[in-house]
Amino acid sequence: MRIAVLNGPNLNLLGTREPALYGTESLADIERQLRIVAKELGVELIFSQHNGEGDMVDAIHGFRGSVDAALVNAGAYSHTSLAIRDALAGVSIPFVEVHLTNIFAREPERRRSALADAAVAIICGFGGYGYELALRGLVRMQARNDAGAQ
Amino acid sequence: MRIAVLNGPNLNLLGTREPALYGTESLADIERQLRIVAKELGVELIFSQHNGEGDMVDAIHGFRGSVDAALVNAGAYSHTSLAIRDALAGVSIPFVEVHLTNIFAREPERRRSALADAAVAIICGFGGYGYELALRGLVRMQARNDAGAQ
Amino acid sequence: MRIAVLNGPNLNLLGTREPALYGTESLADIERQLRIVAKELGVELIFSQHNGEGDMVDAIHGFRGSVDAALVNAGAYSHTSLAIRDALAGVSIPFVEVHLTNIFAREPERRRSALADAAVAIICGFGGYGYELALRGLVRMQARNDAGAQ
Amino acid sequence: MRIAVLNGPNLNLLGTREPALYGTESLADIERQLRIVAKELGVELIFSQHNGEGDMVDAIHGFRGSVDAALVNAGAYSHTSLAIRDALAGVSIPFVEVHLTNIFAREPERRRSALADAAVAIICGFGGYGYELALRGLVRMQARNDAGAQ
C-alpha cells in the first residue's frame, strides 16, 4: 500500500514558525517519526511539501495510478482552495485531512475547510502526532475496504 | 491514568440507527475494542452514554478529581450545547472531541461544534475506530505534559 | 396499528398557559377526544408528555419495535433540537409534526422546525383539533403504504 | 357554508408533473374526492385553478360576500406573493394554507410562505389528502366560531 503525505504552504517553516501556536517539531521530525510508523504498518510513504496552490494540484495529479490513499495538510489553502479539493476528487483517492492546531477553535476564517466535503475524515489539534493517528486510521480503513471487496 | 469516555444522545442506537450513515458497529462493540486498547496503554476507562443534556453535565461534574482526561462524543448536542461546553471547561479536564461521521461534510447545522473552542483536538469520520485514535492521542498528550511538568 | 402521540415541554400547562394564544383546552381534553377518534379508526394510542429533551429521546427510543407511526408536538424543542430529530430518524418511524398555533406566523425563531426535514407532514394552527387531523392523516398514509406493499 | 378552494400555478399539471415528488393523483381526482367530503359536511365548494398571480388576486376579490372561508394552495406563488397575501387579508376571509409536499423539508426558497402570517393554519405533506384534512379543519373552526358568536 502506498500513501502520499501532502503538505501545504509554510509547513516548511515548522519548528521556527510561531512556535507557541505550532510547536517546535520540524516537518522533517514529523516525516522521520511517520516513516517509523509506516514501516511498522508495512506501507510506503511519498512525503512532499509545496508552497504553491498549483504545485499542490500538480502533485495530486501525480498520485493517480501510483498512490492508494493520502494524508493532506493543505495549510492555509485548506480554507479556500476549490482547486485542490477538485484535484483530490478528480484523482479519486481517499484522503484524510490533518491540521496541527484545532482549526475549529481558531479565527472564523480558519474554522471552515474547503476540502472537508471530499475528505473521508479529519484530525486536528494533535500537533505532529496527528499525522501518525491519521496514517493508522487510513491504513485501517483501506484494510477494511479491501476485506469488504473480496 | 483514568480517562472518561462520554457519549451523547442516540449513540445507544448505534448499529441499528441509519447504518448507511453510522455503520453497523454497536456502542458496546466500540467499548469492547476500546477496553483492549486501554489495557495495552495501561489506562483505566470510565465509559458512559446519556440522552439528556443535563445528565451529561452531571456526568462531567463527576469527573472532577477522579478523571485525568476525556474523550467526548456529544452527538447532536455537540452543535448547540453551551452547557456541556461550560461543564467541560468548568472541571478543567483536557478532552478530545470525537464524531463517527465527518461532521464538516454534512448539513450546515452540523458543520459547527459548540465544544470545539474548549477541546484540545477533534477526530471525525473514522467511525468507531476514531475512538481508538482519540484514546491514543489523549494518552500521548498527557504523557508529554507529564514529562514536561517534571 | 399502534401510534405514539408525543408531547413536549410546557404542554402539560395547556388550558392555563397563555390561553389567548394556546386556547382553554387541556392536554387531557385533547387526549380524551383523540382516543375517541382512535377507537373509530381502530388504532391504539400511546400518549405521553415530557418536559426534558433527553426524556423525549428516551421515549422515542422506546417506540422502536412497538409503534407504527407517531404524532409529535415537540413544543419549544421543535425549533432547535437536533437530538429529537435524530432519535426520530434513528428509530425509522414515520411521524407527523403538530403545533397548536401557526408557528410560521409567529416570532422568527419559531418559524423554523429542526424536525421538519425528517417529518412526513406538518399541521399547525388548528389548536387541539390538529391532533385529530394528524391522526386521520397518519392512518390514511399507513393504510396506503400497507396496500402498496401487498 | 360556502368554501372556496383556490389552486395556483402548475397544479393543473398534477398527476403528470414530477410524479416522484407530487404523486400521480390529478387535480380533478382531488376535487372529486373533496366534493364527496364536502357533501358529507354539508358545505358548498367553489373549486378553481389559476396560473397567473393577478388571476388569483381577481378570484380572491370575487370571494367577498359570497364565500365563508378558503383553502389555498398557491403553489410557487406561496413563497413570494405579497399581492395574494394582501388580497386574502383584504377580503377578510379565514383561510387554511395547503401544500402537497412538506415544503419545510425542501429547498431553502420553498421553506417560507408569504401567506403564512395571514393564514389561520397550515397543512403540508399529505398529498391530495391534505385538502380533505384542511376542509374538515376549516368547517370545524367555522362551526366553533358560529357557536361562540351566538
Added chain:
Amino acid sequence: MRIAVLNGPNLNLLGTREPALYGTESLADIERQLRIVAKELGVELIFSQHNGEGDMVDAIHGFRGSVDAALVNAGAYSHTSLAIRDALAGVSIPFVEVHLTNIFAREPERRRSALADAAVAIICGFGGYGYELALRGLVRMQARNDAGAQ
C-alpha cells in the same frame, strides 16, 4: 411574599469553576447572603439549582400558585432555551434575569438571552452581589404593584 431563586447548569461548580471569570464565591455562599437580605425584606426564598433544561421547566411549573416572583440565572440555557422562556411565560410569574458576568461583554453567542423578552429586568456583571440587587428590585416592584392594585 415568596420568591423563587432558580439556578441553571454548572452553577453548582461556582467557586471552583474558572474563578478568574466567575469569582471564588460558592452558590451556597450566595444563598446564605441572600437569605439574610430576604429576612431583612420579609420575604421567603425558595432556592434551587438544576443542570437539566427539563428539570428547570419542571421546577418553574411548580412555582404556579406558590410563588410571587422569581430571580432566574439560567446559566448557559439563557442563550438558547425557548422551553424555559415558555415555562416562565406559562406560569405568569414576573422574573428578573441575573448573570454573574456581564454577558453582553462576552462571546457573541452569549450576548443574547432567549429569556429577555419575557423578563421584567436584567442585572449582570455584579457577581453574586447581583442576586441581592435583583432581590431588592423584585421586592420593590411587587410592593409598587400591590400598592397600585389597591
Added chain:
Amino acid sequence: MRIAVLNGPNLNLLGTREPALYGTESLADIERQLRIVAKELGVELIFSQHNGEGDMVDAIHGFRGSVDAALVNAGAYSHTSLAIRDALAGVSIPFVEVHLTNIFAREPERRRSALADAAVAIICGFGGYGYELALRGLVRMQARNDAGAQ
C-alpha cells in the same frame, strides 16, 4: 401635458380593505379628487388599476408616445417586481412612486421598493392625498424641465 396614474393589485378594494390601515376612501374617490386637481393644473389624466403584473407591464408599454409622466402606486408588486421597473425604464417616462401608507414604517419585506432606483421621487404615508401631492410635484418638475429645455 398627459399624465398616467397607474394603480396595482388590490387597490380596487380600497375603502373596504383593512380600513384601519388603508383608510375609508375608495379608489374612485381618489380619482374624482385628482381629476379636479388635474383640471386646475391643466393636465390630462389616464387613470387605471390592474391586479396582474403582466397587465401593468402592458399598460406601461401603452404609455410610450402618449404620456409625458406617470404616477405609480404598484401596491404589493412595488416590493419585488423587476418587470414593472424595467417596463417603466424601458418606456423612458419620468414617474413618481406613491404609497398610501408609510411603507418604510411597516414590515421588513415592505420597506424596500424595486422601483425606487428608477423613480424620480417617492411620496408615502399621506393616504389618498398623496396622489394630489405627487401630481403637483410631477407637473412642477415637468414645467421646470420644459423651461430648462427652451
Added chain:
Amino acid sequence: MRIAVLNGPNLNLLGTREPALYGTESLADIERQLRIVAKELGVELIFSQHNGEGDMVDAIHGFRGSVDAALVNAGAYSHTSLAIRDALAGVSIPFVEVHLTNIFAREPERRRSALADAAVAIICGFGGYGYELALRGLVRMQARNDAGAQ
C-alpha cells in the same frame, strides 16, 4: 397652526454643495418660498438648521407646547440617529420626513431611515419643492384630524 421646519447637518451648504446631486437652490431660497406657501395656508413657520445631533434634539424638545407639527429633513442623521427619533416621539408631534434626493435610489447606507417608523409620511426626490408638498400634506392632515376631533 404652528409648524416647525427642522433641517439637519450640511443643509446650510445647499446650493454650493454637490449641485449635480442637490441642486442650486439655497436653504434660504427654500425658506423664502415656503413662507409664501405658509402665508397662503395661514400657518406660522419656525425654520431652523443645525449641524449637531444634540442641537437637533434640543430644538425638538423646544417644540413641545409651542408647535403643532413638524417637517424634518435630518440630513445624514436620518439614517442612524435613534436620539432624534426618540426626541420626536418624546414630544409627541406628528412629523413628515423630507429629503431633497430620492434616498431610496442612493447608496445602501442611505436607503434606510431611523426616523421612518415614527414619521407619518415621507417625501423625497422633489428637491426644495418637496418642502412645499410636505407642508401642504401636513396642513391637510392636521385639518382632517381637527375636523375629526370635533
Added chain:
Amino acid sequence: MRIAVLNGPNLNLLGTREPALYGTESLADIERQLRIVAKELGVELIFSQHNGEGDMVDAIHGFRGSVDAALVNAGAYSHTSLAIRDALAGVSIPFVEVHLTNIFAREPERRRSALADAAVAIICGFGGYGYELALRGLVRMQARNDAGAQ
C-alpha cells in the same frame, strides 16, 4: 425536431428599450435571423413573447407533447419566478436559458437566476446572437441524446 423560443416581459420593447444596454436589434430581427438558422438546422421554431408570468406558465404547459426542447429568455422573471421554473420542470423539456446582457456582471438582484437549476445550459452577453448560439447548442445536444438513445 420542434423547438420553442419563449420570451418574457419587456422583450417586445427591444430595439427601443435602453439601447445602450440592450442594443438596437428588435425581437422581430432576432426571430427573422433565428428562422434562417433553424431552416439550416432543419428544425421548426415556435416563437412567442409574453409580459405576464401566468401567460408564460400557460405557454410552457402548451409545449407538452408538441415541443422537443426550448430556449428561454424570461427577462426580469428569470431572477424571481419559481412558477416558471416549476412549469419548465413540470413539462420535462430540456431548455437553455438565454440573456441578451451578461446578467452576472449587472446589479446584484440580476446576478441570480431562479431557472438555472432546472436549465441544461446558460448563454448570456452575446445580445441577439446568443439565441443563435443557444439554438445550435440545443440541436447538438438533442442530436447526441438521440444518437445515445438508439
Added chain:
Amino acid sequence: MRIAVLNGPNLNLLGTREPALYGTESLADIERQLRIVAKELGVELIFSQHNGEGDMVDAIHGFRGSVDAALVNAGAYSHTSLAIRDALAGVSIPFVEVHLTNIFAREPERRRSALADAAVAIICGFGGYGYELALRGLVRMQARNDAGAQ
C-alpha cells in the same frame, strides 16, 4: 468616594415622554431619591444630563482625576456611540450601564450596547429604581476593590 451619574439624550423629558414605556417619574425625582441613598452610603454624587454626544464625551473627560466610578445611562447613544465608549475607556473609570427599560426585550436596534464591552455591569428594566440598585452595586464593588488593594 465620588460617583458621577451621567444621563444621555431625551432623559430630560422623563415623566412626560412616552409614559407607558418610560414611567411618570421625572429625572429630578430620580436624582432626589438617589441623593438620599448616596447620603446613606456616604458617597458624593455628580449628576448631569446631556443631549449631545460630544457633550457627553466632554463630561466624561472631566471625570478624570475627580471621580471614582460612574453610572451611565447614555439613552439612544448607548446603541451606537463608539465615541462615548472610548471616552469612558480613555479615562479609566469603572462604570455601570443603566437603562430604564429592559432594552434586550425591545426593537432589534436597541438590543445591543456599544458601551457594554467596557462596562463592569448592566442593570435594565427597573425604571428609576435601577439607578439606586446600580449605585449600591458600584459602591459595593469599589469597597471590595479597596479592601482587596490593601
Added chain:
Amino acid sequence: MRIAVLNGPNLNLLGTREPALYGTESLADIERQLRIVAKELGVELIFSQHNGEGDMVDAIHGFRGSVDAALVNAGAYSHTSLAIRDALAGVSIPFVEVHLTNIFAREPERRRSALADAAVAIICGFGGYGYELALRGLVRMQARNDAGAQ
C-alpha cells in the same frame, strides 16, 4: 485574428475526472474539434492549460499585443481569483467565460464568478461543445466591432 483559449486547474484531467459530471471527452478532444472550427472561421488559436493561478496570470500577460480576444475556462479559480480577473482587465482583451457544467446549478460557492464583471459573455453547461459556441460568438463580436470601427 488570433484567439487564446486558456484553461485552468484540473482541466488536464478531463475525460477521466468525475466523468458523470464532466463527461468523457478529453481536453485534447476539445482542442482538436476547436481547431477544425477555427480553420473554418479563419482564426488562429493559442491553446493552453495551467494548474497554477500565477501561471495563468503570466499566460494572460503574454497575450498583450499578440492576441485579439480570449476564451477562458478558469476552472475552480473562476469562483475566487481576483488576480486572474485583474490580469484579463489589465491586458484589455475581450474574453468569453466558458464552463463545461452549468455552474449556476451547482453548489453555492460555484454559483458566482470572480471574472464575470470583466467578461463580455458567459456560456456554461454545454460541455466541450460550449468552446465551439464561444469561439463562434467571439469571432462574430470581433467582426461586428471591426465593421463598426471602419
Added chain:
Amino acid sequence: MRIAVLNGPNLNLLGTREPALYGTESLADIERQLRIVAKELGVELIFSQHNGEGDMVDAIHGFRGSVDAALVNAGAYSHTSLAIRDALAGVSIPFVEVHLTNIFAREPERRRSALADAAVAIICGFGGYGYELALRGLVRMQARNDAGAQ
C-alpha cells in the same frame, strides 16, 4: 498652501488614554512635530480638535475658501459618521484619512470607515508619525495637481 488638520473625539486625551494602544505622545506633541515639517514644506497648518460630531461638521464648513486640503483623524466618528463624510464632500476639499492604530487589525466595528469613499488616501498604524507621512503625501499630491493644471 493651507492645510487643515482635523482631530475627532477623545484625541485630546492622547498620551494618557490607553497608552498601550495609542502610545504616550500627546496631541500637542504631534502638532509641534507637524509644524516643523509644515515649515520645511512651506505650508500653513490649521490644527484643531473637537469632541462633537456637529462641531466637526462646523469646522469643515469653515474650510471652504480658506483651506486647500485636509488631514482628518475623525476618531470614533470615522466608523459611523455620514454627516462628517458629507461635510467633507460638500466643501470639495481633498483629504487624507489618518489613524494612529491600524484600524483594519482591530475590532470588526472599527474595520470600516464611513469617510473612506470620499478620501483620496488612508494612512494608519504609524502612531503620530502617520500625520507627518500624510502631510508629505498631501503636499506632493497637490503639487502634482497644480503642475498638471498649468
Added chain:
Amino acid sequence: MRIAVLNGPNLNLLGTREPALYGTESLADIERQLRIVAKELGVELIFSQHNGEGDMVDAIHGFRGSVDAALVNAGAYSHTSLAIRDALAGVSIPFVEVHLTNIFAREPERRRSALADAAVAIICGFGGYGYELALRGLVRMQARNDAGAQ
C-alpha cells in the same frame, strides 16, 4: 538595515494597466525613485515582483535572517491570501501594507485585507508615492524600536 519590497500579481503591468485607475508610472519608475530615498535613508532595498501566490510565499521565506522589515503590496492576493499572511507572520518580520489605490473606496471584495491583522501599518491611495511614505515610516519605526531596545 535591509528592507524587502514585495510586489504581487499584475504589478508588472503598471503604467499600461488601466491607467485611469492605476496611473502611468511603471513599477521600474517606482523602484528607481524608491532607491533614491533608500540611499538617503541609508537602507538597502530588495525589490521583487511575483505573479504566483506560492512564489510570494517562497520569497517571504527567503527574508528570514536576511531582511529587517518589509513593504508589501500583494495586489489582488491582499484580499484573500491567508498563505501570504501566514508566511509573513511565520518569518516574524514587521511589514507595512501598501496599495496604489484607496482600496477602502473600491468594490466590496477589495475593501478588506487578509494581511491587515499581521501588518503594523497600511498606506493606500497615494499611487507610487505611497511606497516612499511607507519606506520612511518603516525606517522611523525600526529606528525607534532599536532606540527602545538599547
